[in-house]
Amino acid sequence: MQTRIDVNGGKDNAIVVGAGHVGIACAHYLERDGFNVTVIDQGAIGGGCSRANCGLLSPSHVLPLTTPDALWSGITSLLTPGAAFRFKPQLRWSLYRWMFQFVRRCTHRRMLAAGHVLKPLLDASSREYTALFGDPAIDCDARDSGTLYVFRTQKALDDYASTDRLLREHFGLGARRIEGAELPVFDAALRTGLAGGYYYDIDRHLRPDRLNASWSRHLRERGVTFMERTRLYAIDKSGAQIAGLVTSQGRLTADRYVFATGAWSGQLAKDLGVDIPIEPGKGYSVTMSQPAVMPAHPMLFPEAHVAVTPFSDGYRIGSMMEFVGFDASIPGHRIRKLEAAAAPYLEYPTGPAIEDTWSGWRPMTWDSLPVIGRVPGLSNALLATGHNMLGMTLAPVTGKLVADLVAERPTDLPIDALSPARFA
Numbered sequence: 001m002q003t004r005i006d007v008n009g010g011k012d013n014a015i016v017v018g019a020g021h022v023g024i025a026c027a028h029y030l031e032r033d034g035f036n037v038t039v040i041d042q043g044a045i046g047g048g049c050s051r052a053n054c055g056l057l058s059p060s061h062v063l064p065l066t067t068p069d070a071l072w073s074g075i076t077s078l079l080t081p082g083a084a085f086r087f088k089p090q091l092r093w094s095l096y097r098w099m100f101q102f103v104r105r106c107t108h109r110r111m112l113a114a115g116h117v118l119k120p121l122l123d124a125s126s127r128e129y130t131a132l133f134g135d136p137a138i139d140c141d142a143r144d145s146g147t148l149y150v151f152r153t154q155k156a157l158d159d160y161a162s163t164d165r166l167l168r169e170h171f172g173l174g175a176r177r178i179e180g181a182e183l184p185v186f187d188a189a190l191r192t193g194l195a196g197g198y199y200y201d202i203d204r205h206l207r208p209d210r211l212n213a214s215w216s217r218h219l220r221e222r223g224v225t226f227m228e229r230t231r232l233y234a235i236d237k238s239g240a241q242i243a244g245l246v247t248s249q250g251r252l253t254a255d256r257y258v259f260a261t262g263a264w265s266g267q268l269a270k271d272l273g274v275d276i277p278i279e280p281g282k283g284y285s286v287t288m289s290q291p292a293v294m295p296a297h298p299m300l301f302p303e304a305h306v307a308v309t310p311f312s313d314g315y316r317i318g319s320m321m322e323f324v325g326f327d328a329s330i331p332g333h334r335i336r337k338l339e340a341a342a343a344p345y346l347e348y349p350t351g352p353a354i355e356d357t358w359s360g361w362r363p364m365t366w367d368s369l370p371v372i373g374r375v376p377g378l379s380n381a382l383l384a385t386g387h388n389m390l391g392m393t394l395a396p397v398t399g400k401l402v403a404d405l406v407a408e409r410p411t412d413l414p415i416d417a418l419s420p421a422r423f424a
Contacts, residue, residue, distance in 0.1 A: 012036060014406075015245065015252055017232055018260035019043075020050035021208070021392045022384050024215050025399030026258050027224050033403050036223070038254070040230040040247060046212025048262060049391060052285045052358035054307045054318040055208045056298055057129060057393050058147060059122040060200035062171050063163070064114040064368030065388065066105040084305035084341075088324040094266070095323065098279045101366035112170060114368050117417045118390075119171050121370075121397050124413060128396030129204070137218040140211035141312050147203040148187065148297045149175070150194060150345055156303050157195040164198055175200050189295040189346050205298045207311050208392060235271040241380050257381045258402055263326075263361035265371070265385040272375050275423040278386050280326055280361035285318035286335050287358070288351030295346065304341040315351050317342055321362075330359045364388050372401050373419035382406070383420050 014030045016023045019041035027037045041047070074085055105114070133142050151157040167173040175198035183190045183197055216226060227249055234246040244253040259268060263280035290310075298309045306319040317338045335357050342349035363386050365371060371386035382405060384398050397413070404411050 013254040014038070014256040014258065015040065015254040016258045016260055017041075017245070018262060018385075019045045019216070019226060019228070020048050020260065020262055021046070021212070021395040022262070022387065022398050023258075023260035024212060024219065025395040026260055026384055026402045027219055027399075028215065028396075029399040029403035030256075030258070030406065031219060031222055031224050033407055035256070035406075037219075038225040038227060038252070040227040040232070040245075040249075040252070042229065042231045042264075044228050045216050045226055046209060049283070049360035049362055050212055051209055051360065052287060052316070052318075052356060053208050053283070053360070053392060054285065054298070054309045054316055055205045055311070055392070056147060056307065056309065057126070057142075057204040057206065058200075058390070059126045059202050059393070060147060060167075060173055060175070061390060061393065062115045062119050062122060062167065062173060064105075064111055064118065065364075066102060066107075066114060066366075066368050067111050068106055068108050070106045071103055084320050084337075086320070086322040086324065088322070088327075090325055092325075094277065095279060098277055098364075098366050101277070105367050110367075115171060117369055117414045120413055121394055122390075124400070125394050125397035126202075126204075128400060132215075132396060135218070137214060137221075138211070139214040141207040142204060142211075143206070144204050145297045145310075146199055146201040147205075148178075148197050148199050148299045150183065150190065150197040150299050150301055152194055152301075152303055152344055154195045157197075160198060160302070173200070173202075187296045187299075189291075189293045189348065191345060191347055194345065199297075203298070205309055207313075211392075235268070237271075237378070240377060242378055255380060256406055258384055259375075259381065260384040260398075262385055262387075262391070263363040265363060265383065272381065272383075273377050274375050274383075274420050276371065276383070276385070276420065277423055278363045278365055278371070279323060281364040281388075282320065282322040282324055282327065282359055282361055283318060283389075284320045284330065284334050284338060284357070284359045285316050286338055286354060287314050287316045287356040289353045289355060290315050291346075291348035291351045293348050299345070301341065301345050304344075306338060306341040308342055308346070314355060317349075326361065328359065330357050362387075362389055363391070367422075370394060370398065370418055371420050372398055373415060373421070374405060376421050376424065
């Protein structure tokens with residue numbers, strides 16, 4: 001028999017469902033506005049995709065995944081054994097609907113339109129991170145090292161020049177081009193003989209698990225309650241409001257409910273009465289002890305679809321995009337693929353000891369935009385999900401937007417383009 005649990009018993013209570021980067025950020029800004037906040041999660045705080053991603057904070061990552069060449073790249077990957085992209089046929093109409101809608105958006109016009117929505121969000125989130133890192137309670141190995149895109153072949157380097165030109169002309173994002181002979185001078189970890197690279201000095205990186213730990217600890221000290229391993233069984237509604245949540249820890253009630261449930265959000269669509277077309281895009285990472293020569297910068301190898309990130313206490317390689325449902329396995333051949341993919345670029349592509357292997361599900365929307373806004377038909381419920389591969393980068397601005405919506409504060413950010421109502 002379930003026990004009713006009233007969360008903090010006041011009129012200014014909020015429950016955030018999901019304790020990843022985005023859920024923690026929502027708790028931060030709601031608490032700052034004076035709410036008594038409880039965060040629940042079916043797993044551990046900062047688990048899932050928030051635990052072992054590559055830790056890149058990338059305001060330069062303004063182009064959506066729905067680019068004109070995305071379809072051809074996907075088809076080519078499907079025909080290439082061991083490629084970074086993998087699709088498993090499934091008996092789910094929602095997946096094929098998602099794929100169809102994604103393909104429809106792979107046009108130059110729609111790519112630019114999505115980019116112009118993402119740009120102010122990325123800039124605002126970067127400003128919020130600057131303020132957050134000024135708090136000594138936040139200990140996450142944050143560094144202003146930029147991001148270096150590295151290319152093996154001259155063709156790939158020259159092809160990227162058009163992307164660099166587009167980013168400059170439409171978004172004011174210019175990168176420094178580095179020719180191949182300069183690369184080992186710029187970063188001693190790189191091999192000789194590479195074609196060249198592009199360096200974005202506005203980007204930063206951090207250690208995700210340390211961000212989660214220090215941020216949630218700081219919020220606990222400010223009175224936020226975290227309930228781990230608390231499963232959400234049902235959402236009770238009364239008219240146009242949520243009346244409570246039925247969970248494994250009893251019944252929880254509050255004045256506001258925020259669902260920051262990442263890749264699992266689609267499973268709440270029926271209970272919330274709103275379409276949430278989010279598919280889980282599975283990614284992998286392997287964390288190692290430091291190699292003999294550590295990269296000085298986070299790097300992306302677009303030809304191999306791999307990222308490497310240096311930390312003060314480790315080194316991480318991450319990549320892959322698999323549409324395989326909620327498959328939690330970590331096949332050894334996928335981890336070996338990650339390690340092998342870095343070898344053509346780095347003098348020492350791996351460290352002496354593997355410390356962790358990980359897989360997680362990114363919450364992928366078909367238009368590459370997050371879902372942030374009020375749930376249509378429910379006056380006290382909001383969604384904060386669907387961040388694709390930018391969950392950590394966009395977490396602070398998402399939390400701030402949620403708090404602004406609750407407080408009915410005006411914003412100059414493109415919130416209408418993010419609304420769950422766009423899928424109606």
